[in-house]
Amino acid sequence: MKKPQKQPLQIQLLIAKALRGKIDPEEKELLDRWYEEKGKSTHIPESQVVQLNTKKALKQTRKKLSPPTKSIPSWVRVAAAISAIAGFVYLLSHSITPPVSKGDMISYQTIENQRGMRKHLLLPDGSKVTMNGESSLKIHRLFSKERTMYLEGEAYFEVAKDSMRPFKVFTEMAITEVLGTSFSIKTQRKSQEKIAVNEGIVKVVAKSTDRAKESKTLTAAQAVELHNSHGFGLVQHIEPTSTFGWVRGELHFENSPIMEVMETLGDWYGLDDIDYSGINPACKVTGTYTKVVLKDILESIKYATEINYELNGKKLKVSQGKCKG
Template sequence: MNDKKIEDELKKIWDETPVSHSDSEKKASWEAFQSKAFPVEKKKFKIWRYAAAAAILIFLSVGLGTYFNNDPLQDEIFASSNVIENTTIKIKTVFLPDSSKVDLSPHAKIRYANNFESNRKIEVEGEAYFKVKKDKKHPFQVFCNQTITKVLGTSFTVTQQDENGVIVELFEGSVEMSVANQDKKWILKPGEKFTYGNKVAEVAEFSRFMDFEDEKLSIVGTYIESNYGYKVILPEEYSNEKITVRINKKEDLKTIIQLISEMYNLNYEINEKLKKITFH
């Protein structure tokens, strides 16, 4: 095969390579490669030069995403990914392939790879609450903007503040926080939150409980509706009953319902279709 045919074949493969850049950028990169591999003044090419040109092209075909996007992390996680987005105005519960639970706030989105059970890395846009299944062999990592939250088994929220800001609130267990291009690590304890913004990281305390002090039972019902999306129907004679209770802000809804049921000796029914809880 002569030089011209080899050049034409390489050009054909180059043009067929799927990339996320414009035709003009693609053309410019080809011309740069062409000028080095096939100079105007034709010389006798040895076999190793053809092999080298082919090797370069193979490398580019496999690694064009990394070369152009310059985001190895994104390539690693999302080469073949699943995307789940909450397009509703209520919290959406998602169970990941490893049985970890995610509560997606309205307009939030997560992405994770198809091999998630062995590669437990996930990206968050918006706000999401995680309850992670323990797996010491496969640490769970959440990526949001420039931060990484690394856990073994715990529950926490990750909230994307803006283009660069992130807030992580820890409810149970412990997590290790890190920031891109920084060596420092932050270990959070329950009741601590990590805030990152404008290239500054801080750790502070936050309240992970909701306290009801001698409140009407109907107020707890309103809280459940606002935070879990279920309307609570109480017997009329119980609406003004008083309650004093502390609830973890990320407590499972069923635990709260059972607590009320036992405290007031009430039965209950849950209508998932109508998102309604009826006590009687």
């Protein structure tokens, strides 16, 4: 099993101060900068880290440390304590045996993402998560013995390999389990889910008591949908560039119905209201857009399809124009 990289002493000191809630703004900025440079990803915010049960963690740390003796210099004991505390922040650990009752949810750290936003997380085991808008992720406060979490919405996972500890994502309808790979899960209204794999192997097991024995194994460039009404659909081949483009800030449309495109734009840019009642549903859109403002995308679609639109703040109205499909 790959051991977590040892943190620099200065960073260990800052993490220890953060655990005690005594880190000042300048020190917090330094710690945040170190996380960003190390993982090029936003770590779980310090405001959430300090919500962990630090008293219990310190008590467990003291038990693990050898009793101090006169022959051991005090600075050695301090360094050992700091290292153990830093290890606690880096590897949150505890076994989870789902399903979890509502009373047990206090053991979870909830991270939510607003509509129209993408959020990047660096997990304690080195795995990375990109959350799409209107998504929620519940991560057990202790994470090293069994890597388990609960998802509502859509997220993309880049899982650090660890053959001793499977990585499990629980949703309303399924359990998705991997050892080390990259994949995405999208839940829709608790009645439909889609699991897509970018690399590696993923196993998906239906949670419903009626379908508890149903499962699918997916490999790279494959996806499957799971429905409440009729279980798993057929395994489909996907184009990773378009399927996972949103993770890189890209929108891909390939002969997509314009109503579907407008709904995607509404979610992506956090629009409050979209009116496309006057548009031809047969109209299709093809294009790739990378980190551009909404108006530029609409102008591009207008040029290609000759639709008309009005954008007023968070409200969008689209009319047919000359688009005939």
